[in-house]
């Protein structure tokens with residue numbers, strides 16, 4: 001069964017509470033989503049493997065540590081996942097970025113695919129899928145399925161707010177994918193929005209409503 005890590009860092013909790021407020025405008029919302037993504041990236045990369053490397057400082061030769069193992073990729077689920085990319089890249093600048101375009105049909109709540117462009121060597125990379133919201137889980141389950149069909153073997157999923165329904169579905173459909181969650185909320189409403197949530201993440205990031 002996958003690992004589910006709900007972030008307990010005070011800065012992450014504080015920033016999530018801040019952006020939940022309905023009177024926070026797009027500029028501030030976008031900036032803080034980026035900050036939360038950076039902080040969550042820091043927490044979610046704690047177990048990356050290191051290897052020894054010999055280097056020369058201006059003073060002497062020494063042995064330091066550097067990242068080893070698989071190279072990384074970040075794959076945002078469009079649109080709202082884009083809001084987390086810069087914050088992630090800030091922490092892992094060598095990561096490649098792929099994009100998966102999905103939107104939720106407003107009537108059926110099923111994900112509709114409209115775009116997929118991944119790094120050519122994505123099957124050799126460890127991939128972080130990012131999307132601020134995990135609601136029914138339809139979008140993230142579909143995105144991860146698309147990655148698996150391209151041969152990606154090691155996948156982590158990172159979201160800012162999750163509903164228990166989405167977590168359960170992800171664990172059932174992709175038990176091999178670890179979940180990193182900023183805040184685990186209460187439930188979904190009749191429109192499949194997360195309660196208390198923060199509303200429509202894409203609209204709030206891009207100011208489309």
Ligand code: PRP
Nearest residue numbers: 078079080103104135136137138139202
């Ligand atoms: C939102 C969100 C997730 C999805 C979550 O995207 O960013 O991708 O809904 O819901 P689910 O877990 O029930 O699938 P949306 O479909 O609104 O598209 P957008 O990012 O383009 O606004």
Ligand code: URA
Nearest residue numbers: 135193194199200201
């Ligand atoms: N998508 C969002 O942007 N917000 C929700 O609460 C659910 C799905």
